[in-house]
Amino acid sequence: MNSILIVDTDGKTLSDLQRRLRKTFTTHIALGPRLGLQRIREEGPFALVLAEFSMPEMDGVDFMAKVGELCPESTRVLFSRCAPDARDLMRAINEAKVFHVLPASCDDQTLTAVVQQGVDRFKRISTSVANMNEVHAIFAKAVHELVCWLRGDVRDMISPVLPLLRGLCRTTGHKDPTLTETAFLLSVIGLIALPQALLQKIAAGETLTEDERLAFAQHPEHAVEWVRHLPQLTEVVTILQGYADFMRLALQPGADTSAIAEGSALLAMSMEYRRTGYEKLEDGAILSRMRGAGVYSKALLKAMETELTRMDQSEIEIGLGKLQPGMVLARSVIGMREGGDVVLVPEGYELSRTTIVFLRQAARHGQVREPFFIRRMSIILPEDNDTA
Numbered sequence: 477m478n479s480i481l482i483v484d485t486d487g488k489t490l491s492d493l494q495r496r497l498r499k500t501f502t503t504h505i506a507l508g509p510r511l512g513l514q515r516i517r518e519e520g521p522f523a524l525v526l527a528e529f530s531m532p533e534m535d536g537v538d539f540m541a542k543v544g545e546l547c548p549e550s551t552r553v554l555f556s557r558c559a560p561d562a563r564d565l566m567r568a569i570n571e572a573k574v575f576h577v578l579p580a581s582c583d584d585q586t587l588t589a590v591v592q593q594g595v596d597r598f599k600r601i602s603t604s605v606a607n608m609n610e611v612h613a614i615f616a617k618a619v620h621e622l623v624c625w626l627r628g629d630v631r632d633m634i635s636p637v638l639p640l641l642r643g644l645c646r647t648t649g650h651k652d653p654t655l656t657e658t659a660f661l662l663s664v665i666g667l668i669a670l671p672q673a674l675l676q677k678i679a680a681g682e683t684l685t686e687d688e689r690l691a692f693a694q695h696p697e698h699a700v701e702w703v704r705h706l707p708q709l710t711e712v713v714t715i716l717q718g719y720a721d722f723m724r725l726a727l728q729p730g731a732d733t734s735a736i737a738e739g740s741a742l743l744a745m746s747m748e749y750r751r752t753g754y755e756k757l758e759d760g761a762i763l764s765r766m767r768g769a770g771v772y773s774k775a776l777l778k779a780m781e782t783e784l785t786r787m788d789q790s791e792i793e794i795g796l797g798k799l800q801p802g803m804v805l806a807r808s809v810i811g812m813r814e815g816g817d818v819v820l821v822p823e824g825y826e827l828s829r830t831t832i833v834f835l836r837q838a839a840r841h842g843q844v845r846e847p848f849f850i851r852r853m854s855i856i857l858p859e860d861n862d863t864a
Contacts, residue, residue: 483512483527521547523598529556540572551594636824656739659715666695681755693723807849
């Protein structure tokens with residue numbers, strides 16, 4: 477949380493600034509703006525980026541503006557060997573949202589104080605963003621839970637995909653897994669808007685007509701309409717719209733999907749895996765079909781191959797007291813009602829806190845059978861999947 481990046485085209489200045497700051501902060505350096513942007517893409521976000529104003533290849537203001545596009549939460553500080561004029565200061569404030577401008581000759585105490593203020597600012601913003609994203613995730617999980625209890629067909633389509641999506645996010649190093657999962661959970665709103673006959677046809681592994689394929693590809697847009705007026709969910713809406721755009725483009729031979737954000741592409745890939753699975757294809761055949769479609773990047777295909785190799789579909793028996801949110805049922809949970817057996821929770825369902833509470837209540841009345849059969853894969857994944 478206190479990692480900073482120093483950028484300059486002068487190697488001597490870089491070494492000097494690193495020496496002055498590394499006692500207090502974890503410091504990284506980049507020789508020039510292009511290498512600086514590369515490090516931010518690959519290793520960011522940094523708590524603070526400190527850059528020289530008058531770099532010849534790209535001045536500090538333009539550089540900081542690009543930093544803001546890549547990592548808006550990172551604090552941006554410029555240092556200058558000569559006093560910038562009023563126009564440049566206005567650019568720094570208005571275009572690059574620079575937190576502070578320092579003279580290169582400032583003493584160690586001033587330099588350290590400004591950097592510390594910038595790092596503290598990053599921590600406050602990051603905590604606020606993380607908390608807000610967590611609130612959104614809880615809201616989305618609650619919506620997903622409600623829909624899944626009301627619509628078993630939708631539950632069976634989306635719930636088994638969540639462990640795969642999380643695995644893909646980890647394998648690709650995706651920077652916004654919480655937002656991406658939130659978008660996926662909210663996409664259930666689009667699924668319940670589809671005709672049940674279409675979902676039944678998909679679940680039966682039948683071939684869809686062109687119009688049916690298009691209708692399914694557009695289902696995330698129904699969720700977009702539902703949440704687009706909430707300014708706090710703007711990023712989630714963007715992911716959902718990209719999800720729909722990707723699936724629609726994938727229906728066109730030779731379509732270019734490279735402009736679609738990674739999170740949206742991960743959702744499309746996860747859902748294609750689930751939808752194709754209804755056709756009873758083996759994982760290798762599904763992966764071959766994805767490669768043949770030509771719409772997924774090599775990195776995403778490699779991540780899918782890695783996850784399919786890693787996924788363990790074997791099952792393990794556990795008792796009611798060992799159930800945890802995030803576990804996936806390998807077999808349906810059977811209960812007893814009015815003298816007959818009923819499915820309380822179906823195979824493939826990802827357990828949430830509310831579902832576990834329900835099962836415990838049913839067990840107290842002797843209405844649920846133990847043991848439970850859980851996919852081993854979902855037990856070893858270190859995820860916190862509590863649902864309110």
